[in-house]
């Protein structure tokens with residue numbers, strides 16, 4: 001009986017080793033973490049542009065918009081899939097940024113619908129300073 005108990009303990013130890021191995025594999029096999037992208041506000045040559053002005057991202061990804069030249073700038077979304085005004089507003093950063101290097105991070109919600117998200121800079125909308133995120 002003692003021998004049987006010892007065998008059971010060995011099986012128990014073996015099972016926990018297997019469980020740890022499976023758990024480790026599961027963590028390693030988790031899909032890639034969300035990515036972070038950088039968009040310059042104001043081109044290096046001083047043009048009123050977002051650079052890049054089109055970016056393909058996934059739900060959960062973050063886009064850092066950073067003042068590069070000719071401030072002030074901001075990021076206002078006007079067209080999002082389904083015309084979801086609340087979503088557009090939640091993604092927007094209407095506060096103007098004035099200093100080079102200042103940035104705002106915009107994270108695409110994990111449940112964001114795929115499609116095109118159009119945004120612009122309020123002070124420079126007339127000059128065509130606009131961009132697009134394509135959410136896959």
Ligand SMILES: [Cu+2]
Nearest residue numbers: 072073121124
């Ligand atoms: Cu601007």
